[in-house]
Amino acid sequence: MASSEATERAVRDAGRVARLMDTRFRVPGTEFRFGYDAVIGIVPGIGDTLTTVIGLVPVLAAIRGKAPPGLVARMLWNLFVDWLLGIIPIIGFVLDSTYKAHTKNATLLDEWISRRAATTHAL
Secondary structure, three states: OOOOOHHHHHHHHHHHHHHHHOOOOEOOOOOOOHHHHHHHHOOOHHHHHHHHHHHHHHHHHHHHHHHHHHHHHHHHHHHHHHHHOOOOOOOHHHHHHHHHHHHHHHHHHHHHHHHHHHHHHOO
């Protein structure tokens, strides 16, 4: 099992990736937020592939932390859906901006670590 310090770092890193990739920018006068995922994704094919690779950082942290295969699969699925939506010409930017796979993955990782910590402390 990964050390407490390593799991805390993994959650921080996942949260940092999520903020940068999904919510870094706000459209003035609105609550609509988007991140580098949508911006980099403007470059057809290459951009969305690059943001998917960046999104693997939290997935690798989950694997290193011995996350259950089902959790890792859900995180990979979120990245795949994000990539697939992002490669759609023209509307890919909007879809990328609303799906927020990186935020979903950071939340999944945080919830799993919290449950694991609660179980460990209960023993």
